[in-house]
Amino acid sequence: MAVTETRETESELLQSCSETMISFVHNMTASYADKSNESSVVATSVAMFILPAVFFNLNLFSRVSDVSAVLNTTVRLFLSSALNLFLPVMSYLFSKAKKAPPPGPGGGHSAARDNSLSPLARVILLWMLLVELLRKKVEAILITTGMHVYSSLISHATTVAWLGNLVFFNLKAAGQKALFGVLWVLCAAKLVQRVAITEIVKRSYAHGKNARLISSYMAHLPKLKLLLDVDDASSSMDRCKFAVMGEESMVLKAGPHGYELDLGLAGAVVTVGKRLCLSFALFKLLRRRLENLPPATKQETDECRELILDGMCKDAQATAGDVPAEVALFQVLNDEVNFLAEYYHSVLPVVLASPYFFVVNYLCFPVVVLGLCVMTIVLCGNGSVLYAFKSLTNDNYAVSSGILSLTKCLWKNVVRSPPVFFSICYLLFIVVIYEEVWEFIVFLLSNWFIVSLLCSFSANPRPVRCILWLRRNISHYPSLITIKQFTVLSMMRCLSPRLPTATLPKHAKLAILERFRRSNPLSNGRAVLLTSMGGRHRRFSRLAWACQSGAVAEVILTWHIATSLLETKQQQQLPTSPSRSRRTAARLSRYCAYLVAFRPELLPDDREGTERIYKDLKKGIKAALGGARGYYLSSERSRHETIRALPAKLASADADMTVLERGAVLGKQLVNDEAGDGAVWEMLADVWVELVVYVSPSRAEEHAKGHEATLVQGSELVTLLWVLSTHTGIARPDHEGEVDQPAPALA
Numbered sequence: 152m153a154v155t156e157t158r159e160t161e162s163e164l165l166q167s168c169s170e171t172m173i174s175f176v177h178n179m180t181a182s183y184a185d186k187s188n189e190s191s192v193v194a195t196s197v198a199m200f201i202l203p204a205v206f207f208n209l210n211l212f213s214r215v216s217d218v219s220a221v222l223n224t225t226v227r228l229f230l231s232s233a234l235n236l237f238l239p240v241m242s243y244l245f246s247k248a249k250k251a252p253p254p255g256p257g258g259g260h261s262a263a264r265d266n267s268l269s270p271l272a273r274v275i276l277l278w279m280l281l282v283e284l285l286r287k288k289v290e291a292i293l294i295t296t297g298m299h300v301y302s303s304l305i306s307h308a309t310t311v312a313w314l315g316n317l318v319f320f321n322l323k324a325a326g327q328k329a330l331f332g333v334l335w336v337l338c339a340a341k342l343v344q345r346v347a348i349t350e351i352v353k354r355s356y357a358h359g360k361n362a363r364l365i366s367s368y369m370a371h372l373p374k375l376k377l378l379l380d381v382d383d384a385s386s387s388m389d390r391c392k393f394a395v396m397g398e399e400s401m402v403l404k405a406g407p408h409g410y411e412l413d414l415g416l417a418g419a420v421v422t423v424g425k426r427l428c429l430s431f432a433l434f435k436l437l438r439r440r441l442e443n444l445p446p447a448t449k450q451e452t453d454e455c456r457e458l459i460l461d462g463m464c465k466d467a468q469a470t471a472g473d474v475p476a477e478v479a480l481f482q483v484l485n486d487e488v489n490f491l492a493e494y495y496h497s498v499l500p501v502v503l504a505s506p507y508f509f510v511v512n513y514l515c516f517p518v519v520v521l522g523l524c525v526m527t528i529v530l531c532g533n534g535s536v537l538y539a540f541k542s543l544t545n546d547n548y549a550v551s552s553g554i555l556s557l558t559k560c561l562w563k564n565v566v567r568s569p570p571v572f573f574s575i576c577y578l579l580f581i582v583v584i585y586e587e588v589w590e591f592i593v594f595l596l597s598n599w600f601i602v603s604l605l606c607s608f609s610a611n612p613r614p615v616r617c618i619l620w621l622r623r624n625i626s627h628y629p630s631l632i633t634i635k636q637f638t639v640l641s642m643m644r645c646l647s648p649r650l651p652t653a654t655l656p657k658h659a660k661l662a663i664l665e666r667f668r669r670s671n672p673l674s675n676g677r678a679v680l681l682t683s684m685g686g687r688h689r690r691f692s693r694l695a696w697a698c699q700s701g702a703v704a705e706v707i708l709t710w711h712i713a714t715s716l717l718e719t720k721q722q723q724q725l726p727t728s729p730s731r732s733r734r735t736a737a738r739l740s741r742y743c744a745y746l747v748a749f750r751p752e753l754l755p756d757d758r759e760g761t762e763r764i765y766k767d768l769k770k771g772i773k774a775a776l777g778g779a780r781g782y783y784l785s786s787e788r789s790r791h792e793t794i795r796a797l798p799a800k801l802a803s804a805d806a807d808m809t810v811l812e813r814g815a816v817l818g819k820q821l822v823n824d825e826a827g828d829g830a831v832w833e834m835l836a837d838v839w840v841e842l843v844v845y846v847s848p849s850r851a852e853e854h855a856k857g858h859e860a861t862l863v864q865g866s867e868l869v870t871l872l873w874v875l876s877t878h879t880g881i882a883r884p885d886h887e888g889e890v891d892q893p894a895p896a897l898a
Contacts (some may be wrong), residue, residue: 162164220499229288233393248272280334281579326546329531356399362438367409387462391423400561430486434507477660484871490863637745658731676838704761710815714740732836739839750856771811847872
């Protein structure tokens with residue numbers, strides 16, 4: 152009986168709440184009757200409904216993992232542009248809504264009605280405040296200094312000032328002014344926080360000025376090794392004296408050629424001991440390359456080469472427990488690139504992650520903001536504490552009824568009363584809270600915080616173990632290198648909105664590592680066929696003509712077409728599981744084709760030249776398939792058969808052959824040479840490893856900026872290899888006067 156009465160009471164309360172809420176929503180949406188205002192308000196309401204959904208799933212657009220502080224560039228620019236247009240549109244709607252007649256029943260208590268804004272005006276003002284709180288979630292914390300940083304801050308300050316004017320000069324009821332004043336204080340606090348972070352980073356030797364400081368530190372590295380005790384029996388990473396943290400304590404003053412350092416304080420510098428710390432130290436070294444500072448000396452690159460390619464790989468099993476050398480190498484490179492991406496493109500302040508920043512930003516700062524909010528409430532009540540807090544409840548229906556009850560009522564009536572759909576302020580509240588919690592989680596699980604803990608609590612690793620355990624259990628940290636896959640002969644992949652991906656095979660990692668270890672000069676694949684590998688590919692030396700081109704894009708596309716033709720031919724004849732060499736060759740072939748088609752700025756040749764070569768190839772394929780109809784409608788099998796039969800239509804094979812014709816000639820030769828012993832695929836795997844290593848080094852500033860710009864899209868394999876070649880001093884030889892050589896006539 153008691154349970155039944157309780158349920159009836161709850162039902163009556165919900166019914167009463169629903170009726171009051173319907174009346175409130177009716178007042179808020181009454182302006183829809185005005186046809187001149189209907190479309191704009193409805194469109195804005197729909198946009199405000201979509202916005203929380205997008206923000207709620209921002210982590211889905213994250214470019215690395217579930218705990219990434221980097222947001223996809225396209226998504227970030229789109230949302231940032233939309234939010235920049237939001238304020239003037241909302242200000243216009245607010246000016247029209249505040250002229251509406253005073254609210255009726257359900258809009259608030261009578262004491263506040265005469266001087267209160269209409270419900271719709273208050274809702275629009277609430278939207279503006281909540282969206283301003285979300286704005287910082289889509290704008291990068293620009294670590295690099297420049298006028299753009301300050302123009303963005305000035306724009307934010309102007310917005311916050313305008314919102315303050317709307318709150319304190321339009322709202323008359325004490326409770327409403329207090330509620331909206333608290334939200335404005337939060338907006339102002341976030342602005343002050345952003346300004347403080349920008350200035351701290353700009354002036355800090357550990358962040359904004361660190362690249363130049365590291366140059367000075369590395370210049371004194373030989374002396375530091377003599378001053379510090381180095382145990383020859385320790386591991387190579389323990390012997391390494393690259394700075395991880397603490398080098399800012401050595402600065403005496405700025406000199407004409409860098410910073411003057413107190414070498415006596417070198418003992419306070421935390422140096423490399425763990426693989427993650429090595430990634431962080433290498434990230435600091437790489438910043439010099441992107442900030443136009445003097446390049447690394449030969450002594451430094453030799454030391455990096457010895458550490459990364461030899462010492463670290465030898466220590467891998469001892470430091471990580473049966474971790475293969477190639478896995479350890481790519482993990483270090485991937486973590487370094489993630490540090491680089493989050494430094495230049497982060498939307499969260501993970502760069503400052505440390506126990507000290509944790510205490511200041513997430514413990515002390517909220518307490519200060521809470522004090523300011525209480526002070527605002529009291530001031531809005533004219534100094535009367537009791538009246539201020541009572542009016543906060545009496546003048547605001549959402550506060551008096553309770554957020555949870557309000558949300559429950561809205562969801563129960565959203566189907567029966569469509570206008571309830573537009574009361575979505577509670578969704579924005581939820582998203583604001585969600586984003587703050589998510590920022591805290593990302594901060595705790597970031598590599599930046601783990602490195603700081605490793606340096607701060609090296610004697611007591613328990614805090615680090617707790618964070619690592621937490622990250623393993625609630626996040627998906629990428630441990631595999633994935634590469635995009637694209638083939639120029641498959642129309643399905645040309646039309647697909649998203650390119651497929653594949654993991655970089657273990658065999659490919661090992662082959663790439665071994666190629667970097669060899670000291671012989673890099674080539675575009677020709678050396679594999681003529682001189683390298685102990686001469687074991689000499690039987691294919693007659694195919695060296697396919698590498699004779701001054702454009703690396705032509706070489707890549709020629710071998711890619713040939714590899715694709717051989718792969719499909721074997722799949723049709725004997726569909727068996729591919730060998731490791733075949734898997735390596737096929738995946739690297741499709742990845743290099745992806746670079747030509749979608750990432751020409753990452754290749755060593757001029758971008759426009761690479762784009763022209765690819766466009767000419769597409770025209771050639773379309774002509775070979777009989778025009779647009781055959782190009783778009785032919786099956787993949789018929790496409791390959793047509794391209795494979797293409798050389799038979801040629802009068803002779805000469806130097807005037809197009810890239811498509813060269814690939815078709817080479818493909819037929821590979822099919823003829825395939826004897827079932829796997830030798831062709833072993834040769835192709837070595838050629839593709841040589842090619843992907845060949846395109847990775849770059850001296851040009853344009854290509855360095857290209858790598859920096861694509862960091863936000865994800866760690867490209869060629870970027871990882873560019874980082875490795877930069878540290879180890881591996882360069883591509885200069886080729887002069889290379890000309891195309893004719894292909895041999897087919898038998």
